[in-house]
Amino acid sequence: MARPWRIAIVGGGITGLAAAVRLRDAAPAGTEITVYEGSGALGGKLRTGELAGRPVEFGAESFLMRDPAGGESAAVALARRLGLAEQIVHPTVGQAALAVDGVLRPVPGGTLVGVPGDLAQVATVAAPTADADRDGGRPLLGADQDVAVGALVRARLGDQVVDRLVDPMLGGVYAGRADDLSLATTMPALARAARVEHTLVGAVRAAQAAAPRTPGAPVFGTLAGGLSTLVEAAARASGATIRTGATVRELTRTTDGWRLTVGPTRDPELVEADAVLLAVPARPAARLLAEVDPAVAAGVGGLDYASVALVTLALPAPDLPRLSGFLVPATEGLLIKASTFFTTKWGHLAQPDGVALVRASVGRYGEETSLQLADDDLLAAVHKELSGVLGTPLPAPLAGHVQRWGGALPQYTPGHLDRVAAARTALRAAYPTLVLAGAGYDGVGIPVCVRSGATAADEIIEALEGSGR
Template sequence: MQQPWRVAVVGGGIAGLAAALRLRDRAPAGTEIVLLEQSTRLGGKLRTGEFAGLPVERGAEAFLTRDPAGGDSAALALTRRVGLAGELVHPAVGLAGLARDGRLVPMPGGTLIGVPAEPASVAGLARVVAGRDVDDGRPLLGPGTDVAVGELVRRRYGDEVVEQLVDPMLGGVYAGRADTLSLATTIPALATAARTEHTLAAAVRVALATRPPADGTPVFTSLAGGLGSLVGAVRDALLASGGPVTVEVRTNAAVRELAPLADGWRLVTGPTPTAEHVDVDAVVLAVPARPAARLLSGVAPAVAGHVGALDYASVALISLALPAPALPELSGFLVPATEGTLTKAATFFSTKWAHLRAPDKLVVVRVSVGRYGDEQLLQRDDEDLTAAAHAELARLTGVELAAPVQAQVQRWGGSLPQYRPGHGDRVTSARAGLRSAGHRLALAGAAYDGIGIPVCVRSGEDAADQILTNLQEVRR
């Protein structure tokens, strides 16, 4: 009689949780799943905490409602799968601002991550160098070519578009810089269009046209109780009694070593004096690049080299509860690095999310600080960071702000992947290396497939599907 499969998922962030749930839903009867998370809690950067009497995010704030093809995003589908459809909420205000010369102006429309389809649409905010974006008879990029976002946009539109528009947009999402981030990974629709179109303006128009048509569906979605409720609901679904597949969830279970067995893997967890061996048939590695590379270094060194090349940025999120200031009617704003501020972005939570109206006429604002390469600025203590964020918020909004009633600093060290050009090729090579060696190992998460909750959910589900396919081939 065949023995039931045993599969380990290493990492309890949203990618690992999605992988484990997909395995629970689709694995054959008798399969055992063990989820191993090194910290005391599941969810990774999905963390909701109480602040000023409200559920306020300490990490990711929302997720995209739709996927590129126009259907439900993987995150929305997961939310429905775990019974949270009735908790969905959408932004009340979608208009964002942009800091320009020390004041806020509306973010221009008709751009793709700050890259305009019509250069005239950003007049007054960024000067587009005339005569550069000409049709020279060939596509902007060759087949399979990847470049830094800034390299392409500077070449075609000039420096100001990069520094005043594109850089703050990428900084808000990745805490990175346009001159180092991969076009193919961060703006894939534009990279695809650039391989057929001869001008940047045409490529942006084509990329914008591939977006799902506007039908009134909100772009972003969150949950009334915060995104932490999604983590809890997935955990509950994993541990629900009954069903043909069993799941064990372990926290405080750091995996220190990955060693091959004759027909599977041995994971070594816990401190050396009390180390525990977890023997499994297959493994989903849903951890950041550096721990993944460390685990892979002894069994697949070439793969570890590809994975370990990824660098990360650190950020801090400063939540402020302010006594009823008259803030602009914006969802928040972005700040170009040229403004010289510590602040790179801010979200007006009480304006953006109608369900987060604070009691006692308080307004909740979250300020984001930290850009790639500026980690030394985050060495300040919490009090200093809070004071700087408060002062810059007052200056940029032009509003006299009273001292915060409550403040909180959430630090995320080495948390945001910095996808350099060629990232996709490195990930493809890493996954191909694992397949060619016959390893029943799969990689999942932001380190490989991109930032964003839907991307991470899809990455985890795809990794689970790959493991199931591999195991079924072994049994044939």
Template sequence: MRSVAVIGGGIAGLAAAVRIRDQAPDVRVTVFEQGATLGGKLRTGELAGSPVELGAEAFLVRDAATGADSPAITLARRVGLGADLVNPAVGAAALAVDGKLVPMPRGTLTGVPGDLAALEGVARVADHDLDAGRPLLAEGADVAVGALVRRRLGDQVVDRLVDPMLGGVYAGRADQLSLAATMPALAQQARVEGTLTGAVKAAQAAFPRVPGGAVFATVRGGVSRLVEAAAAASGAEIRLGATVRELARTPEGWRLTVGPTRDPQHVTVDAVVLAVPARPAARLLAAVEHVAAERVGALDYASVALVTLALPRPELPELSGFLVPAENGTAVKAATFFSTKWAHLARPDGVALVRASVGRYGDEHVLQRDDAELAAIVHRELSNLVEHSLPKPLETKVQRWGGALPQYAPGHLDRVAAARAALRASAPTVALAGAGYDGVGIPICVRSGEAAADAVLAALRDPQRRG
């Protein structure tokens, strides 16, 4: 019987395990997770008697390329949760401009406008978006998002729209994040179009049109249910608290060194899916494929904290949440009104859950505060932003994610491609999966895990490719 080790029990690793079960049920799969629980950044907790998401809260319903169900929706249905998918009740979001909440401009692509008139009253546009008769980007080129948008539309468009959008997703800064990695559809059109607004419009026009329907979904009862159901459906052996410290070649495959250094266990397998963040992946690859290790190890990460308040009968705007540009000077960079956004979380006693995200790449000093201080800062800043004093929380929860969000510098996709090419050439039964390589968000991580599973299964079926 062939065997595959999936190192990392986040959603990418679990999606890989389910894929192997479906495509090759005779292959034995073991998931090694160094933590005490599965799920990675998908974790549901409880606050004041209500379920609360301590990490990712939702996922896209549609695949941006095809318009079909996203990989997350497909996985949820595959593992028996199709009837438990729910959509937001409120989709309107806001932006904090000069300390006040204003409606999020419509028609932008991650904050980059296709229609400059839509930004009136929100951001001053310095319109240098002239067509010089050549594409904005050369074929294969990459650039920081902020550099391109500042050059074409000015600083305020970046600082008030693009930067908070990217900060909400990546906890990163527009001036340091790769266009190709964070906005692939826009990067593709920028290699054709001569203006930025033209590239935005072309990218939007290329999105598949699906009439009606919600953009996002989550799982009733919490996203941890997706984790649990995927683990069960995979049929894999799950080993928690199992740190894989070394990966070494054997004549037939791979040897994993697992557990404490004083009492290690050695496990031999035929193939490995590395579904862990870039730095631990680079350490494991160092003795296997130095080019892959070097390319993967270049990735940096940001740390964040998610602070959730259970508020008794607060007066909240009818919004799903809002984003806060860094120019506001607040610790809070984004907030979600859970009980407004998700109707199934509304309580008859009026207790509302509000979650704020704190921490930006390169500006994590606020995270050095203890939990009580951090919760007090969030409560005060949220009160200022909604322009009235919010009631004292019944309970608070601070979830810290150290080194959690990958920061894709320009050239990231090329580095990942080089790492994967090196593995295909010398170690084809080892594959990379997860947010550190292919992008953030549950659907992307699911697809990444499935692609890694397909890659190692293909190598196992071809004796000449096993390496």
């Protein structure tokens, strides 16, 4: 009788846990799944904490409800699989603002990550150079072309649209700059449309038309118990052996599988596995791949990351606008790049005593010096800037929390998808039981990471079945 499969998952974030759940559901009974997480806790950037006696997210805040094809997103499907669908809640306030010229202005409708499909709708925030977006008689992009978002939008609609709309929206998601980020990776629907359409406005409209939307349907959701409940439920459902505080330092090919070196250098543990799923950021993955395939390691390890800090204040009955929050263009010269009014946006968090939770995001790619402030100084700076943007002094906070995420957000430069495809093609050809998954390859956001983990799990199952194990 053949022994059970032994599968090692390196990385206990939502990608690795989603992969473990998929393996438990689809791999043969008895499959031994072990998740190795180097830190002391599972969940990666999903971390629910508490401030002033109230739950608050210290990492990712929500997930998209629908996938690009119009079906339920992978995050919703996972929540349903884990019995958490009834805990999904939606924002009670959806309108956000932009801080432009020291004033909060509503985020215009009809845009795709800030790129307008109707120039008139963005006139209150930016003045597009509409005459530049002429039909040149050919598609904006070649069949396989990828460009920086900022380069395309600046050329077609001018600097203000980039600086006041696109850049802050991309910055809110990636902590990066539109002039550096890949269009194909960060806005795949727009990239596809740009390979057909002759104007940028036309490409936005085509991309929007291709994305099925139900009027009034919620765009975002979270879990009433906090996103850490998704992490905990996935860990339980996977039936995996969970190893926290277990850093995988080396990965070596053996005659019939893989050997992982786990733990401290002076007292290493050697573990055998039939397949390995790397669900860690690109640079740790590259270090593990260095002895296996140096060329793949070099391709993977070139991805850079931005660091951010999330600063949360508990404020006693502040006078806040009826907004979900606001974004701050880099041209405003502020430390904060975005803010969320948690207890306004998420009605299930509101309390009778009026205490409000307000979170601000600090840190843009290439501007990490702002993160060198001590926690108390960062809290004070954020409090002052929030008061300035809102035009009224905020009350002194009852409590505050600074969550630092070093190297948290991938910076996808043009050509990212091709580089990832090349790395995966090389691994499939030479080492089909070694797969990559996660935000470093497939994009940010909980649904993308869940889908990436599940897809990688399916690849491992296919490879092990094909090997006759």
